[in-house]
Amino acid sequence: MSLTSLVKRLIPRTLGYRIRKLKLFVRGCIYRGNTYSCPICEHDYRQFFDGGFDTEGNSKYQIIGSGRRKNIICPGCASTDRERLILLCLKNKDLKLWPAESILHVAPEPALSSRLKKWQKENGGHYLAGAKYHEGFYYGNDLQLIDLLKLKFDDNQFDLLICNHVLEHIEDDLKAMGELHRVLRPGGKAILQVPWSPILETTYEDASIVDPKEREKHFGQFDHVRVYGKDYTDRLKKAGFTVEVIEISILSLDKTHYIRYGLNPLEKVFVASK
Ligand SMILES: [Zn+2]
Structure with a gap:
């Protein structure tokens, strides 16, 4: 992309970003x-407002982390x-996820990203946010364009990776997991959240299903390529990670807190280590 066309794309997006902030x-x-x-x-x-969408796939597989939520x-x-679940995990000292010297945040959610950027700045750490280019999204001028199948970073570069609801969009997710493993330093940790089904023993995927409506029906969302089952952790292990599944109860929150923070008590946190 030429510099001129890049500038042309960025100007309205920056303006859109400012309007959104004001709103x-x-x-x-x-x-x-x-x-x-x-x-x-x-x-x-x-x-707090309701969000997400109910789809046939979400109901059929009782997918956690997706669908209409109140x-x-x-x-x-x-x-x-x-996003709030991840932040609360990072704040929990027992989990030892943060402080981290260097963080890579893949496909960063704007609110969580701003918060982490500020934290890292205050603590003298590095924060890098990267995403694949998507028309209509603006995450800030310092967002790097990255391809999860071929990360442009050195081996063992990051102490903490955050990749929240991304892998379910990627056909070759094992390759993406391998890349995440490669750039994580030994001893580092990665929070790798995906929507998943507690009633599926084995991940359901079918590469022949490409129509958005069919994907909604089969995988729960128009751009998802699979529904992870209880074997999600096995896939992460195949990529070389050691995996810990953290129950949300570890955050020492009671029912009132789940409601107060607007969390889903059924969520689990997938922490992968190298
Ligand atoms: Zn808020």
């Missing part, structure tokens, strides 16, 4: 209250349950 600020002020708390923007609200979107920063 969130105003919405955050309107919805201030005492019922919900967002650990990402650190404000309290009277309401009270999950923060009005002030637009973070979702999945």
